[in-house]
Structures are given as structure tokens and as C-alpha cells.
Amino acid sequence: xxxxxxxxxxxxxxxxxxxxxxxxxxxxxxxxxxxxxxxxxxxxxxxxxxxxxxxxxxxxxxxxxxxxxxxxxxxxxxxxxxxxxxxxxxxxxxxxxxxxxxxxxxxxxxxxxxxxxxxxxxxxxxxxxxxxxxxxxxxxxxxxxxxxxxxxxxxxxxxxxxxxxxxxxxxxxxxxxxxxxxxxxxxxxxxxxxxxxxxxxxxxxxxxxxxxxxxxxxxxxxxxxxxxxxxxxxxxxxxxxxxxxxxxxxxxxxxxxxxxxxxxxxxxxxxxxxxxxxxx
Numbered sequence: 105x106x107x108x109x110x111x112x113x114x115x116x117x118x119x120x121x122x123x124x125x126x127x128x129x130x131x132x133x134x135x136x137x138x139x140x141x142x143x144x145x146x147x148x149x150x151x152x153x154x155x156x157x158x159x160x161x162x163x164x165x166x167x168x169x170x171x172x173x174x175x176x177x178x179x180x181x182x183x184x185x186x187x188x189x190x191x192x193x194x195x196x197x198x199x200x201x202x203x204x205x206x207x208x209x210x211x212x213x214x215x216x217x218x219x220x221x222x223x224x225x226x227x228x229x230x231x232x233x234x235x236x237x238x239x240x241x242x243x244x245x246x247x248x249x250x251x252x253x254x255x256x257x258x259x260x261x262x263x264x265x266x267x268x269x270x271x272x273x274x275x276x277x278x279x280x281x282x283x284x285x286x287x288x289x290x291x292x293x294x295x296x297x298x299x300x301x302x303x304x305x306x307x308x309x310x311x312x313x314x315x316x317x318x319x320x321x322x323x324x325x326x327x328x329x330x331x332x333x334x335x336x337x338x339x340x341x342x343x344x345x346x347x348x349x350x351x352x353x354x355x356x357x358x359x360x361x362x363x364x365x366x367x368x369x370x371x372x373x374x375x376x377x378x379x380x381x382x383x384x
Contacts (some may be wrong), residue, residue: 106276112231116237123226126238127219133265135215137301145172146303147184147279147336150206154194155327172340196313196326199285204252205274208290210332212254212270214242221245221253229262232269236262247276256289266302268294273309280315286313288328298339307332309379 117124154163167186174180174182190198214222227239237259244253256272271291278285290309295301310329 110233114228114230116228119226119229119238125141125265126226126265127224127240130260130265130267131214131216131219134213134267135217137266138213138215140301141213141303142173142177143234143334144297144303145170145338145340146334147171148332148334150207150330150332151329152191152198152202152330154191154196155329157327159327163189163191163196165189165191165198194326195324196328201252201274201278201287205287206332209252209254209274210307210309211288211334212258212292214258214267227257230259232259235268236375237268238262244275252276261302264296264300264302266294268302278281281316284313284315286315288313288330290330296337303337304334306334 147168149168150166152165153161166189168184170182172180172182174314189198214224221244223243223245225241227241230237230239240258240260241256242258243255247253252274253276254272255275256270258267258271259334260266261268269292271289273289274287277287288309288311290307292307293305295305297303308329308331311327313326313328315324315326325379374382
């Protein structure tokens with residue numbers, strides 16, 4: 105994807121600190137960040153659209169969720185608003201891998217537990233708006249069946265040693281004819297929360313997905329766009345109260361079964377993690 109205009113020139117010179125040490129430092133910070141994020145609640149809004157030739161939506165998946173933890177520390181997703189999906193009007197639908205990407209890979213975190221799965225290569229230094237960053241390419245060492253990975257580039261704040269931008273895509277795509285499960289490239293920007301942690305703020309992906317024809321149906325190119333926002337970060341505690349449309353919500357520890365929905369349902373489980381496949 106083309107980078108934002110706020111990115112300065114890339115300096116490929118070797119860093120003053122060995123790249124191996126930089127990687128160890130930011131992985132340690134990312135591990136701390138991932139643990140700290142369990143102490144926060146936030147609101148996530150996901151919108152995935154199929155576009156026509158004029159870039160106007162013809163089908164849409166939309167869901168707004170409150171994210172938190174229950175008393176046992178397990179992640180809880182409480183659906184705030186989820187109208188029925190109209191993705192089928194664009195001849196595609198949300199798959200299990202789409203939801204996995206929204207939940208786990210678009211807000212990418214590279215922790216000590218994950219680092220063994222990736223090759224991380226130092227690229228250089230670059231200024232992103234007013235933030236000085238180290239730049240690394242990240243790619244999975246191998247693809248294991250049934251698992252998905254991030255493949256792309258990350259920008260790490262020089263001072264805080266945390267990821268502030270990611271640009272890449274989730275892999276692998278399923279390219280089997282009639283079973284295609286494809287995903288868009290995306291870029292995620294992070295924001296500083298409480299003066300010490302860089303949390304996801306905004307994800308955007310756009311492009312064309314090509315589905316092969318066969319067995320009596322035509323191939324097709326589908327123009328897609330997706331945007332995810334992460335807002336209202338609050339440290340979790342007894343003094344945190346969530347409101348939606350003027351009504352007090354239950355705290356994550358008071359919800360029912362994990363992934364249960366309230367209000368209108370889209371037919372998709374937020375606890376599931378689902379790329380776009382053509383409906384035949």
C-alpha cells in the first residue's frame with residue numbers, strides 16, 4: 105500500500121545499536137504492552153464494504169463492539185450494534201479468517217511468544233509525522249496449516265520501542281479454485297495511551313480481490329474496502345462504566361457467555377476470527 109504523506113525519507117544506514125539488540129528491546133516492550141492491554145477496555149468499530157465501479161458501497165458488514173476482560177482475564181466482546189450484513193449483494197461474505205484478522209492481526213503485536221515464528225530484518229530509520237522510528241520487515245519463517253500470520257513492515261518508536269505503524273497483509277490466502285479465501289493489504293496506525301503505551305487507533309485496507317472461475321461460474325474481480333477504528337481506551341477497574349446510546353452497559357465481567365450478542369445480530373460471531381469468499 106502507498107504510505108501516508110507524513111512519512112519522511114528512509115535512512116538505510118546501520119543503526120548505532122546492533123539490530124539484534126533493537127529487536128530484543130522492542131519485543132520485550134511489546135510483550136509488556138500486550139500484558140498491559142488486558143487491563144483496558146475499548147470500543148472497536150469494523151466496516152467492510154464491497155464497492156461498485158464508482159467506489160460506492162453495494163454491500164457492507166458493520167459491527168461496533170465493546171472489548172474487555174471478564175473476572176478470569178478472558179477477552180470478552182460485547183456487541184453494541186450489528187445490523188444484518190449485506191455483503192452478499194456484492195457476491196462475497198465474511199469468512200472465519202476475516203474475523204481472525206480483525207481480532208488478532210490488524211492490531212499486530214510482536215511478543216516474546218510470537219517472535220520465534222517470524223524473520224525480522226532491519227531496514228532503516230524513518231520519521232513518521234513527528235515520531236522517529238526504526239523500520240523492520242517482518243515475515244513468517246514458515247506457514248503452518250491452519251494458522252495465519254502477518255507479512256509486511258513495521259515502524260517502531262525509537263524512544264518507547266513499541267510498534268507505531270504496521271503495513272502488510274495477513275497470510276496465507278487460500279487460492280484453491282472455488283474455495284478462495286482472500287484478504288486485503290492493510291495499514292494500521294497506533295496512538296499513545298496514558299503516556300506510555302502505543303495502542304491501535306485506525307486500520308485501513310483497500311484493493312481488488314480476484315476469484316477464479318470454474319465449474320460453470322465466471323471469474324470475478326471484487327473491489328473491497330475495510331476500516332477499523334479503536335476508541336475510548338480506559339483502564340479497566342471498578343470505576344469504569346461503559347455507555348452506549350445513553351444506556352449503561354454491563355461491565356465485561358458481568359456479561360454472559362463469551363461472544364454472546366445483544367441487540368440486532370449480523371449472523372456473525374464476534375468471538376470467531378472470519379477473507380472474503382465468493383458466493384456461488
